[in-house]
Amino acid sequence: MKAVRCNICARDFKTDKLNAKIRCPNCNSNDSFSIRELPVQWDGNVLKKLIKDNKFKITNLSLYLCVTRQSIANWINGMCPKGMHLVGLCRYFDVLPEVFFTEKTERR
Ligand SMILES: [Zn+2]
Numbered sequence: 001m002k003a004v005r006c007n008i009c010a011r012d013f014k015t016d017k018l019n020a021k022i023r024c025p026n027c028n029s030n031d032s033f034s035i036r037e038l039p040v041q042w043d044g045n046v047l048k049k050l051i052k053d054n055k056f057k058i059t060n061l062s063l064y065l066c067v068t069r070q071s072i073a074n075w076i077n078g079m080c081p082k083g084m085h086l087v088g089l090c091r092y093f094d095v096l097p098e099v100f101f102t103e104k105t106e107r108r
Pocket residue numbers: 006007008009010011024025026027028029
């Protein structure tokens with residue numbers, strides 16, 4: 001998801017389209033935009049749900065990733081895993097990395 005500002009009418013909106021296909025919902029311009037990726041944050045609940053839904057064992061996952069069970073508990077509780085472990089998690093669950101991240105809210 002991207003945050004987009006139309007440079008014609010200065011309206012802000014969100015889109016997940018490719019740059020070339022963006023059209024301003026306000027003035028219908030497809031001319032000039034300022035675009036940035038929206039910040040995202042690790043969401044441990046996604047990992048928790050994947051383990052539960054697939055009936056995986058945390059012990060097996062910890063062996064697969066060569067980490068302690070405590071590390072996995074920390075990830076479930078909101079600590080973001082290091083890149084190599086994130087790649088391992090994606091392979092283990094056969095998912096894309098972005099499923100583990102949610103859009104950052106302005107709260108806290
Ligand atoms: Zn516009």
